[in-house]
Amino acid sequence: MSLSVTLTINRVPRTVELDDPRVTLLDLLRERLDLTGTKKGCDRGQCGACTVLLNGRRVNACLALAISHDGAEILTIEGLAESGVLHPVQAAFIAHDALQCGFCTPGQIMSAIGLIGEGQAGDDPERVREGMSGNLCRCGAYRGITEAVIEATHDMTVTTTREEAA
Amino acid sequence: MNRFDYVRPHTVAEAIAAAAMPGSAYLAAGTNLLDLMKIGAARPARLVDLNYLSGLDAIEQLPDGGVRIGARVRNADLAHDAAFRRQFPAVCEALLSGASAQLRNVATVGGNLLQRTRCAYFQDTASACNRRAPGSGCDARGGENRLHAVLGWSEGCIATHPSDFCVPLVALGAVVEIEGPAGARAIPLQDFHLLPGETPERESVLTPGELVVAVRLPPEAAGFAAQSRYVKLRERTSYAFAVVSAAAGLRIENGRITEARLALGGVAAKPWRAEAAEAALAGAAPGAAAFRHAAELALAGARPSGDNAFKIELAQRIAIRALTLAAAGTPDRLPALPASPFAPIPGGLHG
Ligand SMILES: Cc1cc2nc3c(=O)[nH]c(=O)nc-3n(C[C@H](O)[C@H](O)[C@H](O)COP(=O)(O)OP(=O)(O)OC[C@H]3O[C@@H](n4cnc5c(N)ncnc54)[C@H](O)[C@@H]3O)c2cc1C
Ligand code: SF4
Ligand code: FES
Ligand code: FES
Numbered sequence: 001m002s003l004s005v006t007l008t009i010n011r012v013p014r015t016v017e018l019d020d021p022r023v024t025l026l027d028l029l030r031e032r033l034d035l036t037g038t039k040k041g042c043d044r045g046q047c048g049a050c051t052v053l054l055n056g057r058r059v060n061a062c063l064a065l066a067i068s069h070d071g072a073e074i075l076t077i078e079g080l081a082e083s084g085v086l087h088p089v090q091a092a093f094i095a096h097d098a099l100q101c102g103f104c105t106p107g108q109i110m111s112a113i114g115l116i117g118e119g120q121a122g123d124d125p126e127r128v129r130e131g132m133s134g135n136l137c138r139c140g141a142y143r144g145i146t147e148a149v150i151e152a153t154h155d156m157t158v159t160t161t162r163e164e165a166a
Numbered sequence: 167m168n169r170f171d172y173v174r175p176h177t178v179a180e181a182i183a184a185a186a187m188p189g190s191a192y193l194a195a196g197t198n199l200l201d202l203m204k205i206g207a208a209r210p211a212r213l214v215d216l217n218y219l220s221g222l223d224a225i226e227q228l229p230d231g232g233v234r235i236g237a238r239v240r241n242a243d244l245a246h247d248a249a250f251r252r253q254f255p256a257v258c259e260a261l262l263s264g265a266s267a268q269l270r271n272v273a274t275v276g277g278n279l280l281q282r283t284r285c286a287y288f289q290d291t292a293s294a295c296n297r298r299a300p301g302s303g304c305d306a307r308g309g310e311n312r313l314h315a316v317l318g319w320s321e322g323c324i325a326t327h328p329s330d331f332c333v334p335l336v337a338l339g340a341v342v343e344i345e346g347p348a349g350a351r352a353i354p355l356q357d358f359h360l361l362p363g364e365t366p367e368r369e370s371v372l373t374p375g376e377l378v379v380a381v382r383l384p385p386e387a388a389g390f391a392a393q394s395r396y397v398k399l400r401e402r403t404s405y406a407f408a409v410v411s412a413a414a415g416l417r418i419e420n421g422r423i424t425e426a427r428l429a430l431g432g433v434a435a436k437p438w439r440a441e442a443a444e445a446a447l448a449g450a451a452p453g454a455a456a457f458r459h460a461a462e463l464a465l466a467g468a469r470p471s472g473d474n475a476f477k478i479e480l481a482q483r484i485a486i487r488a489l490t491l492a493a494a495g496t497p498d499r500l501p502a503l504p505a506s507p508f509a510p511i512p513g514g515l516h517g
Contacts, residue, residue, distance in 0.1 A: 021172040057271045063197045068217040126502035133404035134266025
């Protein structure tokens, strides 16, 4: 069997020949495609640093085999800003100082986008914290992260409503 | 991670044929299997990838009022299915108390049932473990065993089954539908996982090549929808496995319990249904005395397997809490912290 996978990564189709089926989605991004924004913390599903959107849903790239996801759409932190304009979640993280060392930040931001898309947490801080519990922050920037997610939730909901009205 | 053959079946029949070869393992989302392969605790010679199968991904409402959940349904999709949530709220609460949103988005029904124990010695290939390497011994005995089993364990293995999902499922009488080289069969979830006995390496009734295709909830299981809860005690608020957990379902008429369901998690190598407790609750008036008595019956056969005598009392308290919450009624919306003992009890009770 040919071990090639075609993935649409940050809106660009990419075909990768795999010499080995053991390559995780995370290693594919980091080691083969030079997309090192997605971080490897634990490599075991325990920290959330590797969070990306897979077909629009947040997942841990470290516990997925690339070969299992032929045809999938992947969005990573590198694909968020468009024409130099930050994504509302990125902007909110900066506004709320939601980071210190920044290692967990790409995963936090991708997870927050997933959470907002799921629409289960709204602006309830307890639900936001629970919904973000799959992302650990060794620097303890949780307070800013929660505030940033709530602000981005508002921004993105208002924007959507405006777009719908237009 | 060891090298393996990679097989990509498109039908159930192809999958079963491919996995009948000894040393094969099915790969669902991989959140447990790949993790164990990375640390060498699982070393399958062949991975049969279920991600390209057609089917096994529907939540079907059956004509008899039961529900059939395909083995490839994602944990998050099941938990957020509105009709399923109305019928089986405790199952959704258990799902949402497990792992993280990222993991639930991919983890499958089949994989959740068949996830392996979190015993640290099982995961550490330098340790003796009868479950991973039959006959090698059990380093958990006399080791770090605070979180190990208090029910149904053997001298050979004291591990627990870590699933939250399975606990309300077993309470509600779920049935596992299986297809394999010798045909199809259906096994009550209660009989699906095996206690360790002399053969801890045999974790379920599945034989080589057998595939879980669905989990079915019988029509009467939805009769507990108005009064059912899952409660899970963890060592941190979220994103942690159960120390102990309990699922409870009640049907109450004219101030009397007409039927009760109770199961415990984190206490044994399988989700533990407490039938003696259920029988004692039937006909009783719901309240502290009946719930305490039921909890004592549920743990009647419990024995510590190490530094874990505390789990016996803790499991009783969690069972009482689950029954108390079930009696208070299923909330319209799940609490912000699903299954958490930190969520207040309606009516201002504190545990
Ligand atoms: C950090 C972390 C925290 C977690 N916390 C929790 C928690 O709090 N509560 C909880 O319940 N779980 C928890 N989990 C476990 C998680 O629920 C499981 O990893 C997940 O459900 C497994 O599903 P999967 O589809 O990824 O299975 P896989 O990893 O793909 O497979 C698991 C096993 O099931 C077998 N298998 C899969 N599908 C089938 C099938 N249809 N028929 C036969 N065999 C099959 C595989 O061969 C393998 O042996 C956690 C996991 C991680 C990594
Ligand atoms: S308790 Fe069971 S799984 Fe853990 S080391 Fe002993 S034999 Fe292995
Ligand atoms: S690197 Fe994937 S969860 Fe930690
Ligand atoms: S900012 Fe340092 S780990 Fe989160």
